[in-house]
Amino acid sequence: MRLPRGFTASGxxxxxxxxxxxxxxxxxxxxxxxxxxxxxxxxxxxPVVLSQAALKKSRGRVKAAxxxxxxxxxxxxxxxMDAARRVRSRAAELLGxxxxxxxxxxxxxxxxxxxxxxxxxxxxxSVARLSAGGVEAFSHxxxxxxxxxxxxxxxxxxxxxRGRIVGVAKGAGMIHPNMATMLGFIMTDAAATPAFxxxxxxxxxEESFNCISVDGDTSTNDTVxxxxxxxxxxxxxxxxxxxxxxxxFIRALTQVCKDLAWMxxxxxxxxxxxxxxxxxxxxxxxxxxxAAHAIGTSPLVKTALHGGDPNWGRIxxxxxxxxxxxxxxxxxLSVGSIVLVRDGEPAVYREKDxxxxxxxERVPVIVDLGAGTAMATLLVSDLGHDYVSxxxxxxx
Amino acid sequence: MRLPRGFTASGxxxxxxxxxxxxxxxxxxxxxxxxxxxxxxxxxxxPVVLSQAALKKSRGRVKAAxxxxxxxxxxxxxxxMDAARRVRSRAAELLGxxxxxxxxxxxxxxxxxxxxxxxxxxxxxSVARLSAGGVEAFSHxxxxxxxxxxxxxxxxxxxxxRGRIVGVAKGAGMIHPNMATMLGFIMTDAAATPAFxxxxxxxxxEESFNCISVDGDTSTNDTVxxxxxxxxxxxxxxxxxxxxxxxxFIRALTQVCKDLAWMxxxxxxxxxxxxxxxxxxxxxxxxxxxAAHAIGTSPLVKTALHGGDPNWGRIxxxxxxxxxxxxxxxxxLSVGSIVLVRDGEPAVYREKDxxxxxxxERVPVIVDLGAGTAMATLLVSDLGHDYVSxxxxxxx
Numbered sequence: 001m002r003l004p005r006g007f008t009a010s011g012x013x014x015x016x017x018x019x020x021x022x023x024x025x026x027x028x029x030x031x032x033x034x035x036x037x038x039x040x041x042x043x044x045x046x047p048v049v050l051s052q053a054a055l056k057k058s059r060g061r062v063k064a065a066x067x068x069x070x071x072x073x074x075x076x077x078x079x080x081m082d083a084a085r086r087v088r089s090r091a092a093e094l095l096g097x098x099x100x101x102x103x104x105x106x107x108x109x110x111x112x113x114x115x116x117x118x119x120x121x122x123x124x125x126s127v128a129r130l131s132a133g134g135v136e137a138f139s140h141x142x143x144x145x146x147x148x149x150x151x152x153x154x155x156x157x158x159x160x161x162r163g164r165i166v167g168v169a170k171g172a173g174m175i176h177p178n179m180a181t182m183l184g185f186i187m188t189d190a191a192a193t194p195a196f197x198x199x200x201x202x203x204x205x206e207e208s209f210n211c212i213s214v215d216g217d218t219s220t221n222d223t224v225x226x227x228x229x230x231x232x233x234x235x236x237x238x239x240x241x242x243x244x245x246x247x248x249f250i251r252a253l254t255q256v257c258k259d260l261a262w263m264x265x266x267x268x269x270x271x272x273x274x275x276x277x278x279x280x281x282x283x284x285x286x287x288x289x290x291a292a293h294a295i296g297t298s299p300l301v302k303t304a305l306h307g308g309d310p311n312w313g314r315i316x317x318x319x320x321x322x323x324x325x326x327x328x329x330x331x332x333l334s335v336g337s338i339v340l341v342r343d344g345e346p347a348v349y350r351e352k353d354x355x356x357x358x359x360x361e362r363v364p365v366i367v368d369l370g371a372g373t374a375m376a377t378l379l380v381s382d383l384g385h386d387y388v389s390x391x392x393x394x395x396x
Numbered sequence: 397m398r399l400p401r402g403f404t405a406s407g408x409x410x411x412x413x414x415x416x417x418x419x420x421x422x423x424x425x426x427x428x429x430x431x432x433x434x435x436x437x438x439x440x441x442x443p444v445v446l447s448q449a450a451l452k453k454s455r456g457r458v459k460a461a462x463x464x465x466x467x468x469x470x471x472x473x474x475x476x477m478d479a480a481r482r483v484r485s486r487a488a489e490l491l492g493x494x495x496x497x498x499x500x501x502x503x504x505x506x507x508x509x510x511x512x513x514x515x516x517x518x519x520x521x522s523v524a525r526l527s528a529g530g531v532e533a534f535s536h537x538x539x540x541x542x543x544x545x546x547x548x549x550x551x552x553x554x555x556x557x558r559g560r561i562v563g564v565a566k567g568a569g570m571i572h573p574n575m576a577t578m579l580g581f582i583m584t585d586a587a588a589t590p591a592f593x594x595x596x597x598x599x600x601x602e603e604s605f606n607c608i609s610v611d612g613d614t615s616t617n618d619t620v621x622x623x624x625x626x627x628x629x630x631x632x633x634x635x636x637x638x639x640x641x642x643x644x645f646i647r648a649l650t651q652v653c654k655d656l657a658w659m660x661x662x663x664x665x666x667x668x669x670x671x672x673x674x675x676x677x678x679x680x681x682x683x684x685x686x687a688a689h690a691i692g693t694s695p696l697v698k699t700a701l702h703g704g705d706p707n708w709g710r711i712x713x714x715x716x717x718x719x720x721x722x723x724x725x726x727x728x729l730s731v732g733s734i735v736l737v738r739d740g741e742p743a744v745y746r747e748k749d750x751x752x753x754x755x756x757e758r759v760p761v762i763v764d765l766g767a768g769t770a771m772a773t774l775l776v777s778d779l780g781h782d783y784v785s786x787x788x789x790x791x792x
Contacts, residue, residue, distance in 0.1 A: 042724055043712055043724050112742075220716060306788050317439065346471065
């Protein structure tokens with residue numbers, strides 16, 4: 001796959017991780033307008049602190065993004081900030097831009113010093129290998145425990161001109177709050193102001209990464225960056241999302257985000273299937289999200305999902321302790337088209353049928369609280385032995 | 397071990413579970429004053445609903461407790477209530493007492509009908525096998541995925557008379573909200589009013605099961621029952637906990653509850669070690685509990701604990717997303733006597749030393765928020781392959 005016009009990328013080994021590519025670089029040859037969303041974790045990694053400030057100082061202009069895997073550079077104090085600044089300076093020097101136009105992101109172990117010397121030494125090679133087809137190498141270089149790379153694309157039409165959006169992601173942070181960092185880099189050749197991109201990105205993230213997550217549940221490094229090179233030649237998108245042509249761009253952007261979100265969950269550490277959980281009938285949205293979160297993070301629910309066991313008792317038990325208000329006798333629960341619980345009591349169904357749906361790659365589960373009209377959805381990966389193996393030995 | 401004076405117990409197979417004892421019976425030969433604490437889950441199992449009401453109607457008098465494993469009789473609607481009532485009537489008939497003096501508890505799968513016919517058929521055998529030494533058989537009959545039975549005892553002196561307390565427990569509900577039901581049955585020969593027992597039990601539970609848990613995080617069936625036969629011959633304990641003799645009784649009761657709570661965590665499904673987590677320096681107790689809960693339920697923290705890996709980055713990442721207010725640069729974290737994080741930055745320590753502490757059976761971890769004076773403690777079991785195996789195949 002090729003990047004949208006105006007972008008090149010590379011992915012190489014800098015020696016932070018053992019025998020794995022660990023340094024990704026994206027360059028917007030003539031610069032790009034940009035917007036980003038960041039983690040809400042109280043512990044902000046050094047690259048998050050720097051990139052937030054840099055985007056403001058550059059008024060939403062980005063020349064390049066430098067991403068390393070193998071070290072999160074989080075909870076590393078002043079030395080961590082200094083190390084990130086040195087990486088940024090070196091990249092700015094090599095690309096001939098202001099350091100505030102360099103966007104940084106890191107992923108890996110928290111609390112260990114960033115080996116910035118290795119990154120700075122490797123950067124010239126990163127620059128030398130930049131190409132429009134470099135997205136594949138890039139997508140590999142930002143991975144940690146991911147099973148595989150995650151790349152999605154979509155097209156849109158603006159002023160009769162076709163444009164493209166390519167997104168690359170890693171990890172599972174915003175969806176699986178307890179797992180690794182989630183990073184996303186989305187490139188488009190659309191012309192758009194930073195302000196428009198901010199609104200567009202927030203909307204797309206809300207319907208993809210965030211509508212399947214719960215506010216505040218993020219790692220120290222989660223970041224999604226959207227860059228627009230303007231090479232499509234459309235009249236610059238500005239102002240509201242309902243402006244002429246904007247809806248089609250938003251649709252394409254949301255689609256890329258949704259595709260990446262799905263890949264992230266499906267590739268959850270050790271995951272073999274995904275529950276598409278929908279909580280409806282809640283008194284308000286907060287309740288709906290709270291209920292979905294309690295169910296979706298329950299190890300008992302996730303292990304039952306792994307076993308393909310439609311054990312709805314565990315789902316209701318998690319719901320019951322969620323703190324959400326509802327009347328037990330009004331609860332409904334269904335799996336696919338099979339109703340398992342109606343009015344708070346077990347319905348009549350064939351166990352075999354429910355088990356068949358629960359063994360699919362996508363398991364649709366609807367929980368109806370019967371208490372209102374608000375709803376929330378959550379993609380839930382299962383919890384199996386591979387998750388335990390991956391995380392027991394993570395640092396070794 | 398023998399039961400306190402005035403009690404007999406038995407444990408037999410009723411055929412609810414395959415090839416495992418599943419029916420426990422405790423009888424207070426001349427009745428007992430009693431008090432109980434129940435789950436706060438919104439879904440109350442039928443036996444919980446019935447026993448709560450019965451205790452009120454009998455004004456705190458209990459003749460016997462009937463406990464079955466293999467079926468929780470939760471989310472079973474009216475048929476479940478009817479089945480529980482039939483069990484209760486049969487027991488009352490056999491023991492010649494009011495049905496409201498029969499206390500019920502169930503544990504097992506949620507949402508499947510209670511095979512009350514099997515229980516009613518087996519009850520005469522339960523009664524025939526009652527003995528003062530029956531605590532061992534009883535302690536086995538109430539287990540589900542527990543590795544082994546949990547029995548604790550303590551003695552006290554009241555009015556110069558020695559008395560005993562024997563407690564039996566199963567499961568891990570109140571401590572590991574996502575695991576199975578927690579049941580506890582505590583018998584003493586002390587003489588005490590139901591009102592005194594209520595206050596005493598609440599105090600003891602607060603310092604044992606509940607001080608290592610988070611409010612609201614309970615299964616559909618969690619129950620702790622305290623019964624006092626009065627056979628010790630002391631002047632009946634009544635009124636406040638500071639009454640003459642009361643403190644020694646409370647101490648013994650709390651000790652039994654603490655011992656059982658420890659056994660429950662240590663025996664957490666697939667557990668190999670326990671983190672004794674202490675969160676201090678919080679702005680208020682709610683924050684302290686919230687922080688402890690976020691850390692203690694994080695699969696990443698629990699798998700690191702399983703691997704004996706002092707991966708404090710995961711602990712801080714969980715803390716950072718807990719929603720609790722603190723300044724990252726004031727955070728401290730230590731493992732045993734080794735300081736790993738000071739003022740929000742990694743401290744100087746030898747990895748080997750930290751790993752050694754993290755490999756013990758008990759791993760003391762202190763997180764200091766530096767934001768106030770409130771604290772909370774939590775016992776956290778690890779998350780290993782056995783947990784996954786146990787829960788993937790639970791219903792089969």
